[in-house]
Amino acid sequence: MLDPSLHIGKTLRSVEPYLVSRDKILEFTRALGDDNPLYQGPDPTAPPTFAAVLTVRAWQQLIDDPELGLALKRIIHADQEFTWHRLFRVGDVISTVTVLEDLRIRGGMDYMTVVVHVLDQDEAEVVQSRSLLIHKHAEEAAA
Amino acid sequence: MTALPLTIGPETYTITRFGTLLYAAASGDWNPIHWSDRQARNLGLPGVITHGLYTMGIALRAVTDWLGGDASRVVSYKLRFARPVLLPDDDDGVDLRVIGKVVAQGETTWTVRLEVACAGQPVLSRVSVEVKAPDQD
Numbered sequence: 001m002l003d004p005s006l007h008i009g010k011t012l013r014s015v016e017p018y019l020v021s022r023d024k025i026l027e028f029t030r031a032l033g034d035d036n037p038l039y040q041g042p043d044p045t046a047p048p049t050f051a052a053v054l055t056v057r058a059w060q061q062l063i064d065d066p067e068l069g070l071a072l073k074r075i076i077h078a079d080q081e082f083t084w085h086r087l088f089r090v091g092d093v094i095s096t097v098t099v100l101e102d103l104r105i106r107g108g109m110d111y112m113t114v115v116v117h118v119l120d121q122d123e124a125e126v127v128q129s130r131s132l133l134i135h136k137h138a139e140e141a142a143a
Numbered sequence: 144m145t146a147l148p149l150t151i152g153p154e155t156y157t158i159t160r161f162g163t164l165l166y167a168a169a170s171g172d173w174n175p176i177h178w179s180d181r182q183a184r185n186l187g188l189p190g191v192i193t194h195g196l197y198t199m200g201i202a203l204r205a206v207t208d209w210l211g212g213d214a215s216r217v218v219s220y221k222l223r224f225a226r227p228v229l230l231p232d233d234d235d236g237v238d239l240r241v242i243g244k245v246v247a248q249g250e251t252t253w254t255v256r257l258e259v260a261c262a263g264q265p266v267l268s269r270v271s272v273e274v275k276a277p278d279q280d
Binding site: 031034053056073076080083 | 156157162165166168169170171172173174175176182185186194195196197199200201203204207208212213214215217218219220221222223224
């Protein structure tokens, strides 16, 4: 269970680096249905919202933490903000630092502000992701 | 370069269940509310909804196309997921309609406000995109 007095400020660093590949960029671009030439060809740049891939991986780390008691199927995404320093490129070796910046519990729901710092091989920030996630407690959702 | 117009769109993009599955695979977000009607109903939704991040990614295309494809000029992108985008189990999907306008022209960045709607109802709200100002190039 989440507890503001224990978990605000909780910080998780990614364990395995994420390697940005051409095929993953093309897969992401195909899902978006965007034919921008920047995202195509042998050496594509990733669309800005490729940041979602790293954001989702970072959330998974929070969800996998048994201390927090979170379940993906009970999470609704309420707000999102991305701030870019540059776009992802093929060959980037990415790590993340995930911070539970704020937590309020109201009416059987956790309101979590999660910030993900997405860093490259030089520890320079590529993009910062800030999300408001609403997590329903188990007894509020049918099994 | 030629001056950028101060309005964007309307542009229309289609979201289908199939596209949503492609996005689940591409993004790694396998939340079952995006592929199981049963699991979506368990959470109080009428049925499968698309990923907010997918809607967000598709809507940004209106801005990057307006920038002539130069997506590296996007500085920040912020919004609220106002309403879920419900996906019928058919091949046609739903249309996302995007219009935008430049609401601030700073020296280094411009701010674009987007309206993103599905069937006449806003699905994203408070949508603000900051882009590098054109004269910076």
